[in-house]
Amino acid sequence: xxxxxxxxxxxxxxxxxxxxxxxxxxxxxxxxxxxxxxxxxxxxxxxxxxxxxxxxxxxxxxxxxxxxxxxxxxxxxxxxxxxxxxxxxxxxxxxxxxxxxxxxxxxxxxxxxxxxxxxxxxxxxxxxxxxxxxxxxxxxxxxxxxxxxxxxxxxxxxxxxxxxxxxxxxxxxxxxxxxxxxxxxxxxxxxxxxxxxxxxxxxxxxxxxxxxxxxxxxxxxxxxxxxxxxxxxxxxxxxxxxxxxxxxxxxxxxxxxxxxxxxxxxxxxxxxxxxxxxxxxxxxxxxxxxxxxxxxxxxxxxxxxxxxxxxxxxxxxxxxxxxxxxxxxxxxxxxxxxxxxxxxxxxxxxxxxxxxxxxxxxxxxxxxxxxxxxxxxxxxxxxxxxxxxxxxxxxxxxxxxxxxxxxxxxxxxxxxxxxxxxxxxxxxxxxxxxxxxxxxxxxxxxxxxxxxxxxxxxxxxxxxxxxxxxxxxxxxxxxxxxxxxxxxxxxxxxxxxxxxxxxxxxxxxxxxxxxxxxxxxxxxxxxxxxxxxxxxxxxxxxxxxxxxxxxxxxxxxxxxxxxxxxxxxxxxxxxxxxxxxxxxxxxxxxxxxxxxxxxxxxxxxxxxxxxxxxx
Amino acid sequence: xxxxxxxxxxxxxxxxxxxxxxxxxxxxxxxxxxxxxxxxxxxxxxxxxxxxxxxxxxxxxxxxxxxxxxxxxxxxxxxxxxxxxxxxxxxxxxxxxxxxxxxxxxxxxxxxxxxxxxxxxxxxxxxxxxxxxxxxxxxxxxxxxxxxxxxxxxxxxxxxxxxxxxxxxxxxxxxxxxxxxxxxxxxxxxxxxxxxxxxxxxxxxxxxxxxxxxxxxxxxxxxxxxxxxxxxxxxxxxxxxxxxxxxxxxxxxxxx
Numbered sequence: 001x002x003x004x005x006x007x008x009x010x011x012x013x014x015x016x017x018x019x020x021x022x023x024x025x026x027x028x029x030x031x032x033x034x035x036x037x038x039x040x041x042x043x044x045x046x047x048x049x050x051x052x053x054x055x056x057x058x059x060x061x062x063x064x065x066x067x068x069x070x071x072x073x074x075x076x077x078x079x080x081x082x083x084x085x086x087x088x089x090x091x092x093x094x095x096x097x098x099x100x101x102x103x104x105x106x107x108x109x110x111x112x113x114x115x116x117x118x119x120x121x122x123x124x125x126x127x128x129x130x131x132x133x134x135x136x137x138x139x140x141x142x143x144x145x146x147x148x149x150x151x152x153x154x155x156x157x158x159x160x161x162x163x164x165x166x167x168x169x170x171x172x173x174x175x176x177x178x179x180x181x182x183x184x185x186x187x188x189x190x191x192x193x194x195x196x197x198x199x200x201x202x203x204x205x206x207x208x209x210x211x212x213x214x215x216x217x218x219x220x221x222x223x224x225x226x227x228x229x230x231x232x233x234x235x236x237x238x239x240x241x242x243x244x245x246x247x248x249x250x251x252x253x254x255x256x257x258x259x260x261x262x263x264x265x266x267x268x269x270x271x272x273x274x275x276x277x278x279x280x281x282x283x284x285x286x287x288x289x290x291x292x293x294x295x296x297x298x299x300x301x302x303x304x305x306x307x308x309x310x311x312x313x314x315x316x317x318x319x320x321x322x323x324x325x326x327x328x329x330x331x332x333x334x335x336x337x338x339x340x341x342x343x344x345x346x347x348x349x350x351x352x353x354x355x356x357x358x359x360x361x362x363x364x365x366x367x368x369x370x371x372x373x374x375x376x377x378x379x380x381x382x383x384x385x386x387x388x389x390x391x392x393x394x395x396x397x398x399x400x401x402x403x404x405x406x407x408x409x410x411x412x413x414x415x416x417x418x419x420x421x422x423x424x425x426x427x428x429x430x431x432x433x434x435x436x437x438x439x440x441x442x443x444x445x446x447x448x449x450x451x452x453x454x455x456x457x458x459x460x461x462x463x464x465x466x467x468x469x470x471x472x473x474x475x476x477x478x479x480x481x482x483x484x485x486x487x488x489x490x491x492x493x494x495x496x497x498x499x500x501x502x503x504x505x506x507x508x509x510x511x512x513x514x515x516x517x518x519x520x521x522x523x524x525x526x527x528x529x530x531x532x533x534x535x536x537x538x539x540x541x542x543x544x545x546x547x548x549x550x551x552x553x554x555x556x557x558x559x560x561x562x563x564x565x566x567x568x569x570x571x572x573x574x575x576x577x578x579x580x581x582x583x584x585x586x587x588x589x590x591x592x593x594x595x596x597x598x599x600x601x602x603x604x605x606x607x608x609x610x611x612x613x614x615x
Numbered sequence: 616x617x618x619x620x621x622x623x624x625x626x627x628x629x630x631x632x633x634x635x636x637x638x639x640x641x642x643x644x645x646x647x648x649x650x651x652x653x654x655x656x657x658x659x660x661x662x663x664x665x666x667x668x669x670x671x672x673x674x675x676x677x678x679x680x681x682x683x684x685x686x687x688x689x690x691x692x693x694x695x696x697x698x699x700x701x702x703x704x705x706x707x708x709x710x711x712x713x714x715x716x717x718x719x720x721x722x723x724x725x726x727x728x729x730x731x732x733x734x735x736x737x738x739x740x741x742x743x744x745x746x747x748x749x750x751x752x753x754x755x756x757x758x759x760x761x762x763x764x765x766x767x768x769x770x771x772x773x774x775x776x777x778x779x780x781x782x783x784x785x786x787x788x789x790x791x792x793x794x795x796x797x798x799x800x801x802x803x804x805x806x807x808x809x810x811x812x813x814x815x816x817x818x819x820x821x822x823x824x825x826x827x828x829x830x831x832x833x834x835x836x837x838x839x840x841x842x843x844x845x846x847x848x849x850x851x852x853x854x855x856x857x858x859x860x861x862x863x864x865x866x867x868x869x870x871x
Contacts, residue, residue: 029746030759141810258757 002180005203007044007081009245011175014041017248021222024070027255027263035070037248043070043157045171048078050160052170054109054133054151058083058177061105061186065089065098065121066113068227068253071137071153073241075111076231080184080203082174084108087186087198088232090578091117092571099124102131104430105186105198109133111153115141118150125149180204186429187234187381198429201234205384208422210242212404213386217351217375221248223270224348228260233579235355238385239273264345272349275356276363276483277580279374282344283363284489288514297336304336308369316396329371337370346372353377355386357581358460360483361397368395376400378460382444383407384423388458399457409458410443416464417450418443449475466584468498470556481506481559484552488545489514493569495587496559497595503607505598506562507591508542509533509569515541533564547608558607561598565591616641616818617662617786622671624657624842631657632668633842639786639835644812645820646829646850649839650862655822656698658839659788662820663695664688675786689718694784696775698791698822704764708755708774709745711763715781716741749777752814753807769800773807780811787812789821793828801825805832830854838862 013023014037023040025032035043056062062079064086066072076086089101091113098120102110112118112134121134136142137153164171184203188196213219227240240251249271254263290301311325311332341347354364355377367374378388378400388409390401403409407421424444427435438445449461461467462477470476478496485494485506492511498504512529515538519526526532542564550558569575574586588595617639624632632654639645647655660666662673664685673681680688694715702711720727720741722734730738750756753773758766763774772792779787792808793801805828812819823829829836829850836853838846840862846853853859 029743029751030756031746255756256754262757262760 002204003178004180004207005080005175005178005182006184006206006241006245007048007077007175008178009207010037010041010044010077013245013248014038017221021248022250023244023248024073024251024253025267026070026253027259027266030255032252032266040073043074044077044081046157046160046164047074047153048081048160048174049163049171050156050158051075051078051084051109052082052174053159053163054135054156056082056084056109060084060109061107062086063089063102063105063107063110064231065091065093065117066111066137066231067091067257068229068231068236068240069113069137070253071111071113072231073251075135075153076185076241080178080182081171083178083182085183085186087188088230088237089188090230090232092578093120094572095120095124099127101188102128106130109135111135111137114138118142118145122147122149178203180207181426183426185237187237188232189381197431197434199381200426200429201381201384202426205423205425206238206242207246208406209238209379209384209386209404210246212406212423213238213389214243214247215405216389216391217271219243219247219249219271219351223247223249223350224252224267225249225271226252226254226260226264226267226269226345228254228257228264229274230578233275233356234381234385235273235275235353239271242384243271261345265343266345268345268348270348271351271353272346273353273355273377275579275581276354276359279354279359279363279367280486283366283487284511284514286340287489288517292517301336304332305366305369307332307335308337308371309365312365312369332369333371340370341372349373351375353386353389355379356579358462358477358479358483360480360487362484362487364397368397378458380446382425382438382446383419383421384425387419387421387423394455394457396457398459399453400460401458402456403458409452411450411452412445414464415449415451415461415467417446417448417458417460419446420444449477466499468496468504468557469500470498470504472556474554474556476554476557481549481553481557484549485545488548490518490541491545493565493582495582495584497588498557501599503560503599503605504557505595506546506559507565507587507594508546508562509565510538510542512568529568530566533566539564543608550607550609558609560605560607563594563598616643616676617820618674619658619662620672620674622658622661622673623669624654624661624666625669630842632661634671635839635842635844637837637844637847639818639820641818642816643818644832644834645818646833646836647820647822647839648824648826648829648836652841653839654842655839656790657842659695659790659820659822662688662788663693686718689782692783692785693788694779694782694786695788696772696779696790696792698794700768700771700775702763702771702775702778705762707760707762708766708777709750709759711774712745712749712755712777712781713741715778716745716783718782744783745781748783748815749780752811753777753780769796769803772796772800772804776804776807776811780815785818787817787819789819789823791822791824793823793825801828808832 017037019036019038021037022034023037024035062084064072064075079086087105089098110121112121118134118136125131133151134149135151135153135156139152180203182203183200184206185201186198187201188198225240225244229236244251252267254260290298307328311328314325352372352374375390375395377386379386387407388401388403410418412418420443447464449464449467451459453459462479466478468476468478481496482494485491490511491508493509495507510533524537546559546562571578577583619635619637622632622635649655661668672679722737726734793804833850836850837844838859845862846856846859
């Protein structure tokens with residue numbers, strides 16, 4: 001009988017670790033405040049009974065709209081304790097999107113972080129009659145509201161404590177009613193490919209995955225984790241909830257979103273998972289800093305990178321770590337990378353993951369060369385986060401690693417990646433048609449194209465529908481080209497188009513910060529993003545990037561023409577998902593005129609290429 | 616709470632203030648408006664003790680404070696901000712705020728120098744209060760350790776407000792808190808001012824040029840012109856006063 005659930009795991013850890021260890025830490029009023037495992041469990045218990053007192057019942061839904069703060073796991077685990085189903089909504093969701101999710105999920109209770117989110121829910125509540133309570137974490141600014149639907153989290157907790165005195169065993173009874181096959185959360189998929197769907201992820205899914213990952217990369221009791229990515233993203237659920245509960249790690253919450261960078265440094269996490277954008281930004285920032293540094297530092301950085309790359313290549317050749325590469329690594333650390341890691345709060349990292357979308361191999365190799373144990377992971381909401389990852393001794397930039405223990409992966413004749421195992425989800429909520437499409441005899445159809453190599457590593461090519469069939473009939477990944485472009489600090493976002501077209505073109509969004517400082521340094525006055533991206537000098541700058549990238553691509557995959565976006569892509573305009581991934585469909589629609597213009601010429605022009613052709 | 620009784624101030628032959636009388640009730644949001652050179656800032660300088668009025672009296676909570684030194688008035692918990700930002704540009708935000716608190720430190724030079732026992736304890740208490748009541752309230756967490764001079768103007772204005780609040784005032788004098796700000800910064804600043812006033816139950820006297828702000832948030836408005844008060848009353852009332860419209864708002868001023 002499968003009885004393991006997340007809240008039961010919490011109860012077990014509370015019993016085991018009690019007051020010995022911090023379960024959560026939050027920076028508040030400038031000081032890190034600790035919550036022990038015992039207090040964590042007590043809080044969840046109180047909130048759970050409080051929610052029950054509000055009338056929440058087994059099987060009902062609880063929506064959460066909040067940044068990363070302890071209230072989130074409290075309410076999530078409380079809801080799960082009584083058999084209700086939590087679901088996350090991104091804090092920057094527009095009122096209309098909030099309404100759509102609340103309506104689709106039929107949520108009875110919504111937890112909101114503060115006044116801003118409360119106002120959002122209040123503005124749409126007439127359209128969601130099933131919603132009964134709005135629980136507010138931070139009551140600031142709401143003191144004057146007299147709304148019968150509003151209740152503070154503190155009050156809910158207090159009512160729960162009262163209830164606990166009246167019926168001390170009620171919580172344990174509720175907990176015992178839960179089963180591992182219950183839905184643990186509704187995860188609204190980010191919708192890179194269209195309208196979002198709600199994946200039903202069970203306790204067993206999450207725990208199977210946490211166990212599998214922890215077997216490959218042993219996260220230890222007392223390890224520090226920083227929770228700074230949206231809990232509505234399954235990757236954060238995996239690390240900060242499932243794995244943290246599984247091994248007894250400490251989850252840290254930054255003071256405010258703006259202080260995350262500084263707090264990351266103060267905590268020095270052991271494990272971090274982040275989408276490619278996080279690593280891309282960090283890499284760009286490092287490159288820009290070095291470019292602006294003095295002669296000596298520039299030389300030191302270049303030398304360190306060369307040493308680090310040599311060490312990587314040496315290890316890859318030997319298939320293990322050797323003493324001579326160790327020396328090279330040590331030198332590289334001393335020269336530059338120790339302070340790089342320190343600046344970005346990466347000094348103590350044992351495992352760093354990038355997932356959610358492919359990260360460019362250049363950036364991946366860069367971080368590996370600095371000595372950071374960065375790994376690609378592959379997975380999706382439907383497999384509770386991670387299902388494929390690199391073992392420590394076999395990390396290669398071209399692949400996303402091997403299937404985690406308990407997960408089976410194969411590639412269908414169509415080239416689609418199929419996944420089976422305990423972490424494969426239960427289905428889409430209220431959407432049997434989509435469930436039938438996604439699940440076939442226990443195998444999940446991921447919609448991704450890939451191959452398995454001789455050593456059992458999975459190579460992810462791209463989304464099945466984004467794979468480019470080139471003029472010569474070969475297949476090529478648009479994401480690969482995009483990532484090569486994005487390796488340049490001047491390129492923030494790139495969309496490569498070429499499927500069923502005579503040649504490949506790219507739409508590029510410049511990085512306003514880095515191109516902005518480049519413009520300042522070159523004494524090029526500009527006012528807005530639009531103005532900057534219209535400058536011929538900037539076009540020339542990007543053209544140089546395209547030329548360099550073309551040098552690394554096979555002839556049919558070269559970018560023939562490109563255009564610059566004259567605005568920053570934004571989730572509010574439907575151009576990005578809430579996890580900051582480009583929505584290609586929406587962009588191809590919205591910028592159709594621009595794309596048509598890029599294909600306007602009748603003959604195939606030659607792609608810009610550096611003299612001397614392919615290097 | 617605060618009463619100005621026929622305040623006169625002259626520099627040589629120039630009369631900056633010619634018999635200004637005001638009364639501010641506890642809990643009021645009181646605005647002073649008027650054209651440039653009308654004497655608004657002079658009134659503030661008299662209240663905070665930078666200028667000594669030539670004639671007239673200043674009463675604070677029923678007590679005559681006309682003869683008190685500026686630091687003594689600070690001890691009575693009268694705080695102010697300045698029209699042109701008056702912060703230590705080379706110091707961090709936190710240090711600037713702490714200086715605002717300094718007037719309430721009881722430990723002497725010697726005890727602070729040894730920094731043991733009571734002095735350390737006292738400073739820790741103040742620091743905790745600053746974090747709770749100021750940094751958190753004004754959302755300065757992310758710039759706490761940054762040098763003031765490197766911050767954008769709008770933020771510096773907020774730090775200035777924070778420094779004034781560190782004094783733990785009962786009366787807060789704001790000299791053009793939104794001057795030079797764009798619409799968004801102004802909105803933020805007004806939100807912060809209203810919020811701290813409500814939370815800390817302050818009495819606020821504000822000089823302001825932005826009529827939208829004045830009309831929106833003040834309970835009472837006094838209009839100065841050439842060192843004399845030409846009108847006083849509720850914003851809507853002052854806005855309609857023909858003398859005011861002529862002297863200050865201009866003939867064409869449209870009531871929004």
